[in-house]
Amino acid sequence: MVSFSNKTIVNGFQAFVVCCVCCAVSIAHGENWPQWRGVNGDGVSGETELPLRWSATENIQWRLALPGPGGATPCIWNDQIFVTTVVGDDLVLLAISTGGKELWRRKVSQGDKVVRGDEGNAASPSPCTDGKHVWVFFTNGALACYDFSGKEVWSINVQDRFGKFKIAFGMTSTPILDGDRIFLQLIHGDGNAQTREARVVALEKMTGKTIWETGRPSNARSENEHSYASPTIYRDKERAFLLTHGADYIVAHDLKDGHEIWRCGGLHPPAGYDPTLRFVSSPLAIKGLIVVPSAKAGITLALKPTGQGDITGKQEYVKWQFHITPDVPSPLAVDGIVYLCRQNGNLIALDQESGEQFYEQRTNRDRHRASPVYADGKIYLCGRNGVVSVCKPGKEFELLAQNKLEEPLSASPAVSQGRIYLRTFNALYCIGE
Numbered sequence: 001m002v003s004f005s006n007k008t009i010v011n012g013f014q015a016f017v018v019c020c021v022c023c024a025v026s027i028a029h030g031e032n033w034p035q036w037r038g039v040n041g042d043g044v045s046g047e048t049e050l051p052l053r054w055s056a057t058e059n060i061q062w063r064l065a066l067p068g069p070g071g072a073t074p075c076i077w078n079d080q081i082f083v084t085t086v087v088g089d090d091l092v093l094l095a096i097s098t099g100g101k102e103l104w105r106r107k108v109s110q111g112d113k114v115v116r117g118d119e120g121n122a123a124s125p126s127p128c129t130d131g132k133h134v135w136v137f138f139t140n141g142a143l144a145c146y147d148f149s150g151k152e153v154w155s156i157n158v159q160d161r162f163g164k165f166k167i168a169f170g171m172t173s174t175p176i177l178d179g180d181r182i183f184l185q186l187i188h189g190d191g192n193a194q195t196r197e198a199r200v201v202a203l204e205k206m207t208g209k210t211i212w213e214t215g216r217p218s219n220a221r222s223e224n225e226h227s228y229a230s231p232t233i234y235r236d237k238e239r240a241f242l243l244t245h246g247a248d249y250i251v252a253h254d255l256k257d258g259h260e261i262w263r264c265g266g267l268h269p270p271a272g273y274d275p276t277l278r279f280v281s282s283p284l285a286i287k288g289l290i291v292v293p294s295a296k297a298g299i300t301l302a303l304k305p306t307g308q309g310d311i312t313g314k315q316e317y318v319k320w321q322f323h324i325t326p327d328v329p330s331p332l333a334v335d336g337i338v339y340l341c342r343q344n345g346n347l348i349a350l351d352q353e354s355g356e357q358f359y360e361q362r363t364n365r366d367r368h369r370a371s372p373v374y375a376d377g378k379i380y381l382c383g384r385n386g387v388v389s390v391c392k393p394g395k396e397f398e399l400l401a402q403n404k405l406e407e408p409l410s411a412s413p414a415v416s417q418g419r420i421y422l423r424t425f426n427a428l429y430c431i432g433e
Helices: 006-028 158-162
Strands: 058-066 074-078 080-087 090-097 102-110 131-138 144-145 152-157 174-180 181-186 199-204 210-215 234-237 239-246 249-254 260-264 284-286 289-292 300-304 319-321 332-336 337-341 346-351 356-364 373-374 380-381 387-389 399-404 414-415 418-421 427-431
Touching: 074 380, 074 414, 080 102, 080 131, 090 131, 102 144, 102 152, 158 181, 158 199, 158 210, 181 239, 199 239, 210 399, 234 284, 284 332, 319 346, 332 373
Parallel strands: none
Antiparallel strands: 058 427, 074 080, 080 090, 090 102, 131 144, 144 152, 174 181, 181 199, 199 210, 234 239, 239 249, 249 260, 284 289, 289 300, 300 319, 332 337, 337 346, 346 356, 373 380, 380 387, 387 399, 414 418, 418 427
């Protein structure tokens, strides 16, 4: 029989308390996931101790059935999760606790649009939050702001303000939140060169009032006028600007007034102009580098952020060019390597500075619509069939695990406070050991 002194018990209890406090502090200071591609808009998370393997029953903290399908990635702040969905023909915002309980739901608008049978619907753009409010957008142009209790702060339909959308599959572009502004790219058109209607806009986040709007001219034609990509922001110590992607160009805009700083085209295959080369994959902006995808059989272009004017074909602004593009998933960069997840599930690794290809390897042979996420030393790739491939970053390919939820999945993962959140067409999953 082992006996303990009072001092030993007290010391043990104190150690236990310290351990609990440290764990609580760690959880409290875990990263939030405020918008589609995370804190910095690049798909990279600093979270650790994430699971390598899971299934429908293993390492599932909880599963909450959703009232309808959608491709929007959740945004997360502390103990609240926000995700958009369709409920019949209603377009709805859900607030969910990190314990897996629905807190409230709000009907934002009405008028779902199903795309190509199973590819998507009106709940494709992802919400964003600043920790006090959440902003939601749907493909029909409904844009609204709510506080964390579910009270509507303001709502508009951007078609009423900036013109009717003329786009085949709905305005799937996700708005981005930056400081006190919301930025949207509304790149669409009807093929008439005399009636270009594409716009780029900045709104006050707390009122929805227009700060500025600017045209987005191009010589694109046919389906190429339609962009399903999302804008992003480039920022370093010397410069910051908004990037919009679509209609044959990537364009840099001044954040203050929207004027065009530079643009770059030349994203079509060298064989000729493809009138169906609409952009879906969004650009990646990291310090000193902008990775520009195109579509289908197009190229991937790596640009320096120092351009002025039309830099199409000007090699002094190009780091490298690669002959393959991811088409739908957006690029990822980790430790000097750029990763392109092709829509067929192949993963490509390129040297960030030179564009040298290290490998192209198969993961899960199914449609890949979600953008890759890096966290805890792992790259997570989501297939449309619900299989999540986990790869080790580096110059040599290594497939660490393949995890099956057996539910359709097109939303990119969200990572927060030691958990991975996956939104399938059926449910929201919280995954953690």
